[in-house]
Amino acid sequence: MKSILIDCQYFGSINYYKVLFESKYIIFEQYDKHQKTSFKNRCLIPGANGVMALSVPLEKGRDQKTITKDIKISYRDNWVQQHLKAFESTYNRAPFFEYYRDELRGLLEKKPVYLLDLNLDTTAWISAKMGANLDISSTERYQPYLGEGIVDARGQFVPRLEINNHTHPYTQVFEDRIGYQSNMSILDLLFCNGKTGYNLLLDSKNVF
Numbered sequence: 001m002k003s004i005l006i007d008c009q010y011f012g013s014i015n016y017y018k019v020l021f022e023s024k025y026i027i028f029e030q031y032d033k034h035q036k037t038s039f040k041n042r043c044l045i046p047g048a049n050g051v052m053a054l055s056v057p058l059e060k061g062r063d064q065k066t067i068t069k070d071i072k073i074s075y076r077d078n079w080v081q082q083h084l085k086a087f088e089s090t091y092n093r094a095p096f097f098e099y100y101r102d103e104l105r106g107l108l109e110k111k112p113v114y115l116l117d118l119n120l121d122t123t124a125w126i127s128a129k130m131g132a133n134l135d136i137s138s139t140e141r142y143q144p145y146l147g148e149g150i151v152d153a154r155g156q157f158v159p160r161l162e163i164n165n166h167t168h169p170y171t172q173v174f175e176d177r178i179g180y181q182s183n184m185s186i187l188d189l190l191f192c193n194g195k196t197g198y199n200l201l202l203d204s205k206n207v208f
Contacts, residue, residue: 006153008119011043016157017186018201021132030069031142038158043185047090071115080108096194130198
C-alpha cells in the first residue's frame, strides 16, 4: 500500500482507478494549472462505431491557465444529456447498466459549478459502487515534492500516455464489432462487470 498524489479525473480510466484502489492514501492535486490534453474533463468509452471521447466543456475554454480548483463547467450546451444519451446507447445491453442508470443520471444532473466538485462526486460514486474504501484528501498549495513515501502521479494519466492496459480482459458490449478496447473509462468495467470489476483490478499487474 502507498500514498499517491494524483489528478482528480472525470470517470477516469481503468488504470487510473487501479492506482486509486491500491493506494493507502489519495491526495488530489487542486492547485496545478489546467492541462488541455488531460482526462480531468473527458473520458473514453467503446461505442458501436469505435471509441468515443466525451468531454465536459469548460468556461473560458480548454486553453485556460486557471488552477484546477477554480475551473468552472460550462452549461451553455446540454452536455449532460449528450453524455447520458451516449452512456445509454453504449450500455443499454450491458449486464449491470440498469442497476446504475438512475443514480448516474442524478449524479450528472446535479450540475455543480466547478469541475473539481464534479470529479470528486464521480470518484466517490464509482468507489461506492465498486465497494472500494478510499482515504482522500486534497492539496492545500502547489508543491513540486510532498516527501518520502508519496508517489507523484500528477500528469501520468493523460491521453498520450494511456497505452498499456493493466487489467485482465473482460467482455465488452461491442467487442464483436470493434474489437476489445483496453483501458477505457472505469464506467465500462462497472457496467459490464458490476462490483466484480473491483477484483479484476486488484488481481491484475501493477501500474507503478
